[in-house]
Amino acid sequence: MPREKILFAGGGTTKSWKVLLALRILAFIATLAAAIVMGLNKETKTLVVATIGTVPIKATLTAKFQDTPAFVFFVIANAMVSFHNLLMIALQIFSRKLEYKGFRLLSVAILDMLNATLVSAAANAAVFIAELGKNGNKHAKWNKVCDRFSIYCDHGRGALIAAFSGVILMLLVSAVSISRLSIYSNKSSTSTAAAVASP
Amino acid sequence: MAKLTKRIGALVLRLAAFGAALAALIVMVTSRERASFFAVSLEAKYTDMAAFKYFVIANAVVSVYSFLVLFLPKESLLWKFVVVLDLLMTMLLTSSISAALAVAQVGKKGNANAGWLPICGQVPKFCDQVTGALIAGFVALVLYVLLLLYSLHSVVDPFLLQKS
Numbered sequence: 001m002p003r004e005k006i007l008f009a010g011g012g013t014t015k016s017w018k019v020l021l022a023l024r025i026l027a028f029i030a031t032l033a034a035a036i037v038m039g040l041n042k043e044t045k046t047l048v049v050a051t052i053g054t055v056p057i058k059a060t061l062t063a064k065f066q067d068t069p070a071f072v073f074f075v076i077a078n079a080m081v082s083f084h085n086l087l088m089i090a091l092q093i094f095s096r097k098l099e100y101k102g103f104r105l106l107s108v109a110i111l112d113m114l115n116a117t118l119v120s121a122a123a124n125a126a127v128f129i130a131e132l133g134k135n136g137n138k139h140a141k142w143n144k145v146c147d148r149f150s151i152y153c154d155h156g157r158g159a160l161i162a163a164f165s166g167v168i169l170m171l172l173v174s175a176v177s178i179s180r181l182s183i184y185s186n187k188s189s190t191s192t193a194a195a196v197a198s199p
Numbered sequence: 200m201a202k203l204t205k206r207i208g209a210l211v212l213r214l215a216a217f218g219a220a221l222a223a224l225i226v227m228v229t230s231r232e233r234a235s236f237f238a239v240s241l242e243a244k245y246t247d248m249a250a251f252k253y254f255v256i257a258n259a260v261v262s263v264y265s266f267l268v269l270f271l272p273k274e275s276l277l278w279k280f281v282v283v284l285d286l287l288m289t290m291l292l293t294s295s296i297s298a299a300l301a302v303a304q305v306g307k308k309g310n311a312n313a314g315w316l317p318i319c320g321q322v323p324k325f326c327d328q329v330t331g332a333l334i335a336g337f338v339a340l341v342l343y344v345l346l347l348l349y350s351l352h353s354v355v356d357p358f359l360l361q362k363s
Contacts, residue, residue, distance in 0.1 A: 061312075062312075063312070067310065067312040067313065068305075068310065068313075069301070069304060070301035070304075073297075073301075106355075109351070110348070110351075113286055113289075113347065116286065116290060117286075117289050117290050117293045118293075120290040120291075120293060120294045121290075121293040121294050121296070121297035122297070123294070124253075124293075124294035124295070124297055124298045125294075125297040125298050125300070125301040126301075127298075128249060128250040128253070128298040128301060128302055129301050129302070129305070131249055132248075132249075132302065132305070133313070137247065137248065139241075139243070139247040140247065140248075140306065140315075140318045141316070142305075142313070142314075142315040142316075143313075143314060143315075145313050167290075171286070171287070171290065174286055175283055175286075178282060178283070178286075178351065178355075181351075181355050182279075182354060182355045185355050
């Protein structure tokens, strides 16, 4: 049974380990990029607010991400998910022997699922608020923001694209973690059953 | 016998999740209010905001999916897909609730920096119904997380949890 020998000797040689590591690195990069780009998103502009007679009154307005709670949630959630991915990458690389001990595979699978839902919630909230900023809303009489602060909107768009690719990658990571969990538990149950059956 | 009670428990949970998602859908769709002041008539309905439309669509998808899985026989090979689909539905639910909540928060408090005024003062009943739909959606989400953990437990061999 060469496959079982490899499985019980520790990770690092199976194909799913390599696929998982690659996916995790990509997800880490994507969510970190999203958090950083949105976190540094700020634009200051001097606009003419009103005109008294012939003298235009200028006001300096700043668009920053802290204005909108959805964007604050976006930055925090993406930072958390990228930290989770970093932790899991470190765990995968540095402790291959303890891969199959106890609840480790189960807790990794559950944490991956929770983080996938977290990043999807953050990305979605931010995209709907960004759509409001881009198109405005006639019914609620909310005017557009993007025609005046175009650099702010461009950076936000880039962060959102990174976050959505992070969502897809986290979904794939969760799927691979769940399949590793099921492969290992099926293998261990059949091997133990075989050991019990043949004394 | 324990297996039967577990299976009945899972069915009850899925029925409850189906009911909660359906309730969220119905409450959001029937939220509509007309307010008029100074001969200007303002009607607020859920189609005004894209996030509320997405909330309705997501809850509809989740309701239909839960209804279909209720009838899945126990020994079917499709249970492995049910785990990943449950995860997908949970992600859909969280994203819809979070989007609707973000937009509803702007509607309630406004956004001073963007010059967006809150609208809840003019259409309070609409705001209350949207809040009710969001609470029902949150209940559906909690039930779906439990269902996800249960599907994971039933697909992956339970032997894993008995291992020391």
